[in-house]
Amino acid sequence: MISTEKFIQDCLLVRSQSPLVHNITNYVAMNFAANSLLAVGASPLMSFYAGEMEEIVGIASALTVNIGCLDENEMEGMRIAAATADRLHKPWVLDPVGAGASTARTQICKELIGFHPTIIRGNASEIACLAGVCVEKSRGVDSSMASDDVVEAAKALAKASGSIVSMSGATDYITDGERVETLRNGDPIMSKVTVMGCSATAVTGAFAAVDSDPFTAALNAMALWGVAGEKAAAVSAGGTGTFAVKFMDALSTSDAAADALLIRQ
16 A cells, blocks of 8 residues: 555655656656646756766656657667666666567667666556567557556566556556555546656656655655646546646646655555
8 A cells, every 4th residue: 555654755856856867758748748847846857968978867866768769879778777777776767658669679678677677657558568479469558458467567577677556547556566556536627638658657757766666756756746747637628638737737836745644556
């Protein structure tokens, strides 16, 4: 079960420490992810230039790698950043966007897993594919599988990689290969707003920066994310544009103690 005390502590630590989170993320997600980090109190840095990766990772509190928009230069930056984070024992989060949609995407994800990501955060199809259960037809970056059906695959991936697996869906699952925790917050409209998952990865990086236990960090980050989604849906006009604005408001005005009471497992 989630610890209310630890949830509150992590939320407050992100705000008080303002960890610098270096994000190699896709062009579509950069703005929303950066604003999400600012909203929770962290400090965002967005760069994928290979020539500065070692220095940037060296000064960052955490790294997130999102493979959403692939090109050769960006992939080289990802490799150097992940290798540097691994060498320096910096927490880092891999978001395997669209794994299974193409051979290239699946291959770069498997290569990056070799640098021991602290947390792998993705949707059910992406997690299943990395666990060796790729679906025959992918829907690109959208999941074609339900998280409830992929729990064993998530556990298998966690065991094989040594990473915490944080799998989003109608129910979120966090596992280390043995333990499994669920989170049942959120709202269906979240799946209709682009880069929600990418930005959840960025915020997961912020929590990993302040909590030395990556399982707890992943759990608390997704708890905050789901609660913010519910709060935003309750006050939005029902459209995705209004929801996106209200979601950012919910993150930036969150009260950890009050939010802790809304977490459903």
